[in-house]
Amino acid sequence: MFQIIERRMIVPNLHELVVEAPDIAQAAQPGNFIIVRPDEYGERTPLSVADWDREAGTVTSIFMQVGGSTAKLARLKPGDSMPSCAGPLGKDTEIENFGTVLCVGGCYGIGSLYPVACALKEAGNKVYTLLEGRSSYLLYWQDRFAEVSERVIEVTRDGTAGYKGHISRLAEILTLEKIQPDLIIVNGCTFLMMKTSKVTEPMGCKTIVNMNPIMIDGTGMCGVCRLTVAGKMKFACVDGPDFNGHEVDWEEFLKRRQTYNPEEVHPLRKSGCASHF
Amino acid sequence: MAKQIDYKQRAMPKQEPFERVKNFDEVALGYTETLAQEEASRCLGCKRPFCTQGCPVAVDIPGFIQCIVDGDFAGGIRKIKETNALPAVCGRVCPQEEQCEQVCVLGKKGDPVSIGRLERFLADWEAASGATETPDIAPPTGKRIAIVGSGPAGVTVANDLALLGHEVVIYEALHDAGGVLTYGIPEFRLPKAIVKREVEYVKSLGVKLYTDYIVGKTKTIDKLGDEFDAIFIAAGAGLPWFLEIPGENLNGVYSANEYLTRCNLMKGFRFPEYDTPIKRPSNVAVFGGGNVAMDSARTALRLGADEVHIVYRRSRSELPAREEEVENAEEEGVIFDFLTLPIRLNGNEHGWLTSLECLKMELGEPDDSGRRRPVPIEGSEFIMPVDAAVCSIGNSPNPLIPMTTPGLEVGRKGNIVADEETGKTSRDAIWAGGDVVTGAATVISAMGAGRNAAKDIHEYLSKK
Ligand SMILES: Cc1cc2nc3c(=O)[nH]c(=O)nc-3n(C[C@H](O)[C@H](O)[C@H](O)COP(=O)(O)OP(=O)(O)OC[C@H]3O[C@@H](n4cnc5c(N)ncnc54)[C@H](O)[C@@H]3O)c2cc1C
Ligand SMILES: Cc1cc2nc3c(=O)[nH]c(=O)nc-3n(C[C@H](O)[C@H](O)[C@H](O)COP(=O)(O)OP(=O)(O)OC[C@H]3O[C@@H](n4cnc5c(N)ncnc54)[C@H](O)[C@@H]3O)c2cc1C
Ligand code: SF4
Ligand code: SF4
Ligand code: FES
Numbered sequence: 001m002f003q004i005i006e007r008r009m010i011v012p013n014l015h016e017l018v019v020e021a022p023d024i025a026q027a028a029q030p031g032n033f034i035i036v037r038p039d040e041y042g043e044r045t046p047l048s049v050a051d052w053d054r055e056a057g058t059v060t061s062i063f064m065q066v067g068g069s070t071a072k073l074a075r076l077k078p079g080d081s082m083p084s085c086a087g088p089l090g091k092d093t094e095i096e097n098f099g100t101v102l103c104v105g106g107c108y109g110i111g112s113l114y115p116v117a118c119a120l121k122e123a124g125n126k127v128y129t130l131l132e133g134r135s136s137y138l139l140y141w142q143d144r145f146a147e148v149s150e151r152v153i154e155v156t157r158d159g160t161a162g163y164k165g166h167i168s169r170l171a172e173i174l175t176l177e178k179i180q181p182d183l184i185i186v187n188g189c190t191f192l193m194m195k196t197s198k199v200t201e202p203m204g205c206k207t208i209v210n211m212n213p214i215m216i217d218g219t220g221m222c223g224v225c226r227l228t229v230a231g232k233m234k235f236a237c238v239d240g241p242d243f244n245g246h247e248v249d250w251e252e253f254l255k256r257r258q259t260y261n262p263e264e265v266h267p268l269r270k271s272g273c274a275s276h277f
Numbered sequence: 278m279a280k281q282i283d284y285k286q287r288a289m290p291k292q293e294p295f296e297r298v299k300n301f302d303e304v305a306l307g308y309t310e311t312l313a314q315e316e317a318s319r320c321l322g323c324k325r326p327f328c329t330q331g332c333p334v335a336v337d338i339p340g341f342i343q344c345i346v347d348g349d350f351a352g353g354i355r356k357i358k359e360t361n362a363l364p365a366v367c368g369r370v371c372p373q374e375e376q377c378e379q380v381c382v383l384g385k386k387g388d389p390v391s392i393g394r395l396e397r398f399l400a401d402w403e404a405a406s407g408a409t410e411t412p413d414i415a416p417p418t419g420k421r422i423a424i425v426g427s428g429p430a431g432v433t434v435a436n437d438l439a440l441l442g443h444e445v446v447i448y449e450a451l452h453d454a455g456g457v458l459t460y461g462i463p464e465f466r467l468p469k470a471i472v473k474r475e476v477e478y479v480k481s482l483g484v485k486l487y488t489d490y491i492v493g494k495t496k497t498i499d500k501l502g503d504e505f506d507a508i509f510i511a512a513g514a515g516l517p518w519f520l521e522i523p524g525e526n527l528n529g530v531y532s533a534n535e536y537l538t539r540c541n542l543m544k545g546f547r548f549p550e551y552d553t554p555i556k557r558p559s560n561v562a563v564f565g566g567g568n569v570a571m572d573s574a575r576t577a578l579r580l581g582a583d584e585v586h587i588v589y590r591r592s593r594s595e596l597p598a599r600e601e602e603v604e605n606a607e608e609e610g611v612i613f614d615f616l617t618l619p620i621r622l623n624g625n626e627h628g629w630l631t632s633l634e635c636l637k638m639e640l641g642e643p644d645d646s647g648r649r650r651p652v653p654i655e656g657s658e659f660i661m662p663v664d665a666a667v668c669s670i671g672n673s674p675n676p677l678i679p680m681t682t683p684g685l686e687v688g689r690k691g692n693i694v695a696d697e698e699t700g701k702t703s704r705d706a707i708w709a710g711g712d713v714v715t716g717a718a719t720v721i722s723a724m725g726a727g728r729n730a731a732k733d734i735h736e737y738l739s740k741k
Pocket of ligand 5: 223225236
């Protein structure tokens with residue numbers, strides 16, 4: 001059993017989860033993920049690592065409540081425990097001195113982007129951070145990013161913070177901010193990663209995305225996490241989850257993620273209003 | 278007076294086909310005491326038993342069968358356990374017709390003795406009697422061994438080394454122990470309660486088990502090496518193969534590993550009680566002809582499919598699956614499309630599988646393996662409407678450990694290279710066995726490899 005040290009909502013619908021898992025904390029690297037099961041009936045749910053404390057033996061993830069499993073996670077309290085927490089899985093994000101790197105984060109990916117930004121800074125890069133969200137109240141950890149970035153740029157759809165609009169304005173924002181990135185790394189929802197890749201392709205700037213397909217084992221055994229990258233079949237859990245965003249077959253990826261949508265509605269109904277009456 | 282030879286095998290009671298396709302309960306019900314004793318009495322008690330030579334772990338077959346005849350069931354199970362730590366499993370899933378039973382002398386003129394069923398009978402009798410004997414454990418040696426993977430190979434090594442007084446720790450990547458026995462082979466063929474019981478038994482010998490622990494990721498082999506005197510790698514097979522035909526990433530196309538893991542390990546057949554969903558398609562095509570294909574097809578039937586096809590490019594006589602399971606599948610209504618090659622999967626605009634395109638084959642000249650090579654018949658393409666396809670054509674060994682263990686010699690197909698006799702790898706103090714070395718094989722061969730490695734590890738530790 002794995003002890004929950006902390007579980008709190010940091011911005012609407014996004015939760016911070018801190019789990020005691022000393023061996024995982026020792027081994028965690030930027031870009032990795034863990035797989036948790038909220039209870040004995042639960043799905044194996046992959047979550048990126050957003051932070052770790054090797055001394056205290058804890059790992060932190062930020063998760064968004066979307067369906068049944070994440071709803072179960074959102075109900076956990078400090079002192080509770082989970083039957084499973086496995087990891088760290090996936091290849092590490094490649095860290096070297098690339099020069100100038102733009103880190104783009106949205107949603108739970110703001111969390112998982114943080115260790116990436118730290119490592120890039122430590123490797124000697126000039127790091128710029130761009131956080132994207134529907135509204136200012138969905139952005140978080142700006143102070144943390146400020147410590148390792150030249151600048152933290154905000155983009156909100158309603159214009160309540162930073163630039164108004166979304167990532168499709170990237171080229172223009174880069175010009176205004178006078179940033180010429182040698183590499184762009186995106187962590188976040190599929191749409192953010194896809195959109196960013198689409199706008200950076202004509203710029204010719206290499207763009208790394210941290211893919212989030214449906215998974216089960218996370219160890220390369222089941223093949224459900226497969227996607228097409230540069231025309232080849234790849235397994236996100238062992239070949240990734242980082243890939244070159246310009247090489248990903250996004251259309252196929254989006255469709256594959258929908259596979260269980262009809263079924264996933266069920267737990268929502270179970271936990272929704274109808275069950276109170 | 279010479280014994281009257283009885284050439285007729287006693288049938289084992291089974292659930293009726295029309296009943297069993299509606300549930301996930303075990304198909305074969307096992308011999309009653311009377312049936313077991315009748316069947317056991319057929320054995321000639323050969324002085325030089327071929328059957329034992331046909332068993333990869335050399336179970337004393339005439340010995341345990343005589344115990345059944347004598348009604349000494351406790352003695353019988355003790356005899357089996359001298360060389361086989363998992364009789365309830367092997368009695369159910371060994372391909373006996375290619376091993377012990379293939380060479381039984383009775384098989385020359387009639388039916389061989391049903392060795393597997395008798396083995397299962399004793400194991401089940403022991404479990405039901407509740408009187409599982411724990412053998413003597415040697416005094417502690419102070420030596421520590423780490424085992425990677427809790428499938429049959431890992432469990433066998435754990436069992437053997439624990440009995441010799443060593444401290445054994447098993448690390449398992451998934452949240453449940455048992456390897457393929459737990460995530461792959463379905464409940465209706467091998468109830469998970471049995472696997473649990475066997476794992477609990479090995480734990481009762483003092484073996485520690487950590488689940489959710491991925492060696493190579495949570496801790497590398499080299500870090501484990503600092504804490505342990507020896508390591509045995511039994512990580513099994515991983516990375517499923519696909520046919521590499523167009524359309525394999527359509528929704529509704531699964532690897533058998535995914536399909537079976539969803540159902541068995543994650544208990545998808547009990548969704549929504551369990552959270553992991555599994556689809557309930559109506560027309561299913563399964564590619565391949567081994568045990569994995571039979572299991573996938575029969576699982577699909579139980580999940581409510583109207584029509585399940587096994588699409589196999591060779592003919593019936595080449596099916597690598599256990600004969601008994603092929604018969605079970607046929608009885609249950611699985612449709613076999615022999616000499617048929619899948620060439621393309623078609624989908625709709627939402628990315629869902631809608632049909633399968635195949636090509637008919639005919640048998641041509643024999644290939645290297647001596648089997649006649651199937652060759653496509655020109656212009657024989659046809660289309661089959663399907664809403665799910667399961668690829669059961671094999672897999673390569675799990676890549677996580679080779680990827681993170683420098684100096685560990687790996688073969689062309691990604692398998693860990695290990696000495697055939699001893700399981701010793703290219704690295705000091707590291708052994709390996711089972712599917713991770715041989716590629717997908719059998720439970721008993723994985724156990725055999727474990728047995729041999731345990732012997733060698735013990736020798737090494739004794740000298741250390
Ligand atoms: C490598 C990786 C890292 C991830 N990191 C995070 C993270 O840090 N924070 C976070 O909030 N989410 C993360 N996700 C996504 C997260 O795993 C899913 O949101 C979660 O499993 C949904 O479960 P649910 O039952 O709550 O929702 P569901 O109702 O099951 O599904 C909601 C949506 O999520 C998708 N989904 C369902 N199951 C999975 C699954 N097992 N894996 C991926 N997607 C799925 C479905 O396509 C569906 O559209 C990550 C996914 C991957 C593969
Ligand atoms: C569906 C199916 C049906 C089958 N039917 C039969 C049958 O009827 N008869 C028969 O004889 N054989 C059958 N087989 C084959 C048989 O199950 C295998 O040959 C046998 O289980 C191999 O044993 P193993 O111990 O080598 O590996 P496995 O049983 O594969 O166990 C390996 C274990 O190691 C774990 N692992 C992997 N990587 C790591 C890591 N890095 N760290 C920690 N743990 C790790 C895995 O999660 C797994 O639990 C079948 C196989 C399948 C898939
Ligand atoms: S272990 Fe398998 S091969 Fe050996 S006797 Fe038992 S059933 Fe036959
Ligand atoms: S070969 Fe057949 S008859 Fe002879 S001992 Fe073995 S099981 Fe009995
Ligand atoms: S999640 Fe099963 S192979 Fe990647």
